[in-house]
Amino acid sequence: MSEGIGAGGDWHLTSRAHVIAPSASVRALSEAQLHHLFNVRRLAPGEEVTISDGRGGLALARVTEAAARRRRGAAAEELLGEVGHLRAEAPPFNLEMVLSVIDFERLSLAVRMLTELGVSRITLVHARRSQSVAGAERRATPERLQRVAAEAAGQCRSLFLPELGFQSMGEVLGRVVVCDPAAGPLISRPAALLIGPEGGFADGEIPENVPRASLPGRVLRAETAAVVAAATALALPAA
Secondary structure, eight states: OEEEHHHHOOHHHHSSEEEEOSSSSGGGOOHHHHHIIIIISOOOTTOEEEEEOSBSEEEEEEEOGGGGGOOTTOOHHHHEEEEEEEEOSSOSOOOEEEEEOOOHHHHHHHHHHHHHHTOSEEEEEOOGGGGGSTTHHHHOOHHHHHHHHHHHHHHTTOSBOOEEEEOOHHHHTTTOEEEOTTSOBOOSBOSEEEEOOTTOOOTTSSOTTSOEEBOSSSSOOHHHHHHHHHHHHHTSOBO
């Protein structure tokens, strides 16, 4: 069975559990995910699970009777039987958030919340004042942050994961609007927003011709600014 999300219903919003996997298939579930479903969530026969690939694909599965007597190492297909597939054609929003590297725990929090909001891409850049964050870039690998995003997408029942990666400041300046408390407010949703590090950007780091916009509220911590910026932009019509 394969159909569009609108035609088939939003299974991921009503299932007992929703998980993100490399593909929209029961076979793509890891042993850790199976453990969580059956040992932590304690799913029972007949209950439904949805599996998304983070790119709009969705599988609906039902817990089998064999799950009631689950043995360690049992194959996912023994525990969950697929009953249908859906496909969402595009993510609901198109917004890139460009974040300066900050402390890993706070950066992880920002990635989690931006994933919940539904941004399409999160790009990390190394600002001059990011240099004081010892080891942040070493810990903030795309793979590690992707796991953070996948957990957040599963919890908020999203069908899409943001793209994640590093770029240089020079690579992003041609497409971003810089968040600047001295500028005027956003009036439309830009393609990309750039958030500075703690203490802001260094003098001369952002060329004068790069567009700027202010955020609601006072001077914000970097992770708070990222979430406020995304929420503000997503509420506006696209530029």
